[in-house]
Amino acid sequence: MRVVIIGGTGHVGTFLVPRLVLDGYEVICVSRQQRKPYRSHPAWKFVTQVAIDRTEAEEKNLFGKQIAELNPHVVIDMICFTLESAKGLAEALMGQVQHFLHCGTLWVHGHSERVPTRESQPRNPFGEYGINKAAIESYLISLSRRKGFPATILHPGHITGPGWMPVNPAGNLDPGIFSRLAGGKEVVLPNIGMETVHHVHADDVAQAFVKAMDNWSQAVGESFHVASEQALTLRGYARAVAEWRGQEAKLRFLPWEEWRKTVSGEEADLTWDHIAHSANASIEKAKERLKFQPRYSSLQAVREAVRSFWEEEYE
CATH class of the missing domain: 3.40.50.720 (NAD(P)-binding Rossmann-like Domain)
Known part of the structure; x- marks a missing residue:
């Protein structure tokens, strides 16, 4: 065929x-x-x-x-x-x-x-x-x-996956978010970090x-x-990334209009797209009818992608 x-x-x-x-x-x-x-x-x-x-x-x-x-x-x-x-x-x-x-x-x-x-x-x-x-x-x-x-x-x-920058806990593609969380540095998230990415x-x-x-x-x-079995809140996602390096996430939150001024216009637009959609999808139909079964959780997929960019940092 x-x-x-x-x-x-x-x-x-x-x-x-x-x-x-x-x-x-x-x-x-x-x-x-x-x-x-x-x-x-x-x-x-x-x-x-x-x-x-x-x-x-x-x-x-x-x-x-x-x-x-x-x-x-x-x-x-x-x-x-x-x-x-x-x-x-x-x-x-x-x-x-x-x-x-x-x-x-x-x-x-x-x-x-x-x-x-x-x-x-x-x-x-x-x-x-x-x-x-x-x-x-x-x-x-x-x-x-x-x-x-x-x-x-x-x-x-x-x-996401090897060679593809994952959407980060701030809802954009800034790789520095992962580095700051790994280093125990403060990360500022929009609103109260309860929007989701999947x-x-x-x-x-x-x-x-x-x-x-x-x-x-x-x-x-x-x-x-x-998609993976579960979506992630921005807050939970950030905490999990910090834990990969034995850190406790230092998070601060700002209302959207204040937060958007802390990043570039491109990053703000991308974050807005992700948090406005706040994807959180059921995969039961695919599992039942197609026998689809994801091998990776959201965090496993992200971690593999991050390692492909910063292997030494995340070993």
């Missing part, structure tokens, strides 16, 4: 491609070939690499045709961010593929209201990324149920894609959350 992965050299693809090869699939990786996988693996020797610049191809209305010409049985799209892009690809693959899997995001839900959030809860997305991903999900689910297009959408949490290891996301393929009848026409 031939599987085409669009964006297969990204973080999830780094783990997904070897899984598929070892399971006996013929794998074609479509990318701009501007980056190597985050981690080497002998399985990549058996992967066919196809160079396509998606943006350029879509501008010429060629991308869907180019993917269809690869004669895939399964297409996994890791890098679709607009409804127009999703429509162009789905229309080209209609009647041509056995399974189409799209990588979404927990942010399709918008503000968390009842937690842990289930897939069946109403969508109230905000921000360009969440709104676009929610529109893609709605389109693909509708297309599946109306016309039989075999679509499945997986919604990961905050993906991480997932990239290999667990890869596992979920394979499980969805293995459980086709349960997966088609459905969306699934893919």
